[in-house]
Amino acid sequence: MGREVVKMVLEDETLELVAAVAPSAGAVDAGIFAGKGNTGVLASTTLEEALNSAKADVLVDFTVPQVAYSNTKTAIEYGVRPIVGTTGFTPEQIEELDKLSKEKGLGALIAPNFSIGAILMMQFAAQASKYMPHVEIIEYHGDQKLDAPSGTSIKTAELISQAREELRQGNPNEHEIIEGARGGYYNGFRIHSVRLPGVFAQQEVVFGGYGQTLKIRHDSYDRAGYMPGVNVAIKKIMTYSGLIYGFEHLMD
CATH class of the missing domain: 3.40.50.720 (NAD(P)-binding Rossmann-like Domain)
Known part of the structure; x- marks a missing residue:
């Protein structure tokens, strides 16, 4: 960089x-x-x-x-x-x-992210959460990244939380057979961090509603x-x- x-x-x-x-x-x-x-x-x-x-x-x-x-x-x-x-x-x-x-x-x-496309992704996600409050974030980075979840996903979560009331999602009786399988908890929803070689920086915000889903995704390929x-x-x-x-x- x-x-x-x-x-x-x-x-x-x-x-x-x-x-x-x-x-x-x-x-x-x-x-x-x-x-x-x-x-x-x-x-x-x-x-x-x-x-x-x-x-x-x-x-x-x-x-x-x-x-x-x-x-x-x-x-x-x-x-x-x-x-x-x-x-x-x-x-x-x-x-x-x-x-x-x-x-x-x-x-x-x-700034967690300087990509103009990523900033727009965050803003679109915050706007969508007003109407589709059931949401999860999946972020992908290379296996050498030090922090998890990423600063971009945390900032996205903060913006979503400002736009929607806290809503605890999923089955209230769900049980993680493997600890952490459901991701990190934030204001009622989950953030999942993927760390793999060959990945640069990607984030997907997934919204679920009755009979539909909405996915807002941003991919970075080069610094x-x-x-x-x-x-x-x-x-x-x-x-x-x-x-x-x-x-x-x-x-x-």
Whole structure:
């Protein structure tokens, strides 16, 4: 994802790449590392080194949950607006980062998904749940994904829960012969996480009603599909103050 962000920035004349972080890459040119040729911007080994080396307006972070919180906090403390595509933040961390970004007068964004198609899928699902409240979510990712369920499925579940009353689904006397067979419980419905090699990122929201079903599905095939959303976020975050959770809030 970092390489794709570098490519996107270099291909947009209105954006400028001023720093990059690649702890395991060594002092390599960020453009060469991303397959775009020499840019004169050497990758730093730490975030602090990168933020000290150049004046940045925005930081884009696609790391892992273990460091995303500290990276986000560090960026805000440096006066840089963080755009984070990593999930795993606790509500308390989000609240703290929101307070800190407001104190600094900076916009910040944590987005479980930057795919415009995925955001539309979530919004369509929330709308459908008003009329078809029986729903389950099935999300598919590669077998190396660290968190389950995915941030996208949790965000989808949150939006559905805002649009419909809690409804405990299924037979009230059902019994799981194998623990977890019915998936994770959320507000009355279930989320199922599939982890297999060869899978990139897919999600299906399945609604059931009398004599009918409705399936809303989104498939991602390449990381480049997230970049139009990241591009929009970079430009729009300059006009905000405080932390925004969810890319949908930046979509007009």
